[in-house]
Amino acid sequence: MISKTIKIFYDQISYVYGCFVVLDYPLSLDNNWFDIVLDELTEIESNWLFETSSLTARLKLNSRYFEVKVLSEIIQDLTMSQANILKTDIQTALFREVVLYCDGKPQVYAQSWIPLRTQQKQNNELMSLGTKPLGEQIFKDPSIKRNTIEIAKFDSAHPIANVVNMLGLAPLNCWGRRSVLTLAQQKLLVCEIFLPGSFIETKASELNLD
Numbered sequence: 001m002i003s004k005t006i007k008i009f010y011d012q013i014s015y016v017y018g019c020f021v022v023l024d025y026p027l028s029l030d031n032n033w034f035d036i037v038l039d040e041l042t043e044i045e046s047n048w049l050f051e052t053s054s055l056t057a058r059l060k061l062n063s064r065y066f067e068v069k070v071l072s073e074i075i076q077d078l079t080m081s082q083a084n085i086l087k088t089d090i091q092t093a094l095f096r097e098v099v100l101y102c103d104g105k106p107q108v109y110a111q112s113w114i115p116l117r118t119q120q121k122q123n124n125e126l127m128s129l130g131t132k133p134l135g136e137q138i139f140k141d142p143s144i145k146r147n148t149i150e151i152a153k154f155d156s157a158h159p160i161a162n163v164v165n166m167l168g169l170a171p172l173n174c175w176g177r178r179s180v181l182t183l184a185q186q187k188l189l190v191c192e193i194f195l196p197g198s199f200i201e202t203k204a205s206e207l208n209l210d
């Protein structure tokens with residue numbers, strides 16, 4: 001599993017950037033996280049950051065061609081802090097790291113941590129998503145609930161700046177968010193960073209495609 005994943009990771013990096021690069025792995029998203037709407041947020045920023053429904057669905061609504069590029073998909077131990085956020089005693093999780101594109105433009109870098117007990121790893125659709133959006137799969141479940149959304153600002157000193165750089169984007173501060181999604185049979189921690197030039201920086205009036 002691990003060697004296959006590392007291959008996917010490097011293939012994707014090579015495909016996206018045209019060269020091999022080495023990232024800290026998994027990319028740490030440690031930061032100061034806030035669970036309130038901060039005064040400095042514009043209306044459109046808070047609107048995207050505090051979206052409670054599927055981000056995938058919202059990105060699809062704002063594009064003609066939506067694409068998921070998988071950077072990595074591996075089984076990884078949860079850190080203590082992740083296990084605390086998830087309120088789980090399960091130690092291992094499916095870790096998935098993707099870039100979400102709208103019409104060829106990178107919009108969101110996302111990490112998902114899906115704690116799985118050994119028996120849950122068999123015949124589990126979440127284990128073999130590949131380029132299928134995780135959001136579509138989990139939001140099919142009517143029991144889904146999003147817990148508190150926390151937000152954080154990622155500056156150029158943060159490791160996410162390497163991803164921004166490799167995607168060829170301008171090195172701007174980025175807003176990110178994280179939340180736990182709870183389904184009847186599953187919990188997952190999702191962290192999403194809105195990349196420079198993404199919809200979060202667009203004026204509401206410019207979002208109409210036609």
Ligand SMILES: C=C(O[C@@H]1C=C(C(=O)O)C=C[C@H]1O)C(=O)O
Pocket residue numbers: 053054055056057068096097098100108110111112132133134135136190192
């Ligand atoms: C959680 C959602 O799923 C999105 C899709 C992801 C994926 O395909 O790996 C990862 C994180 C999310 O941005 C959502 O749509 O809200």
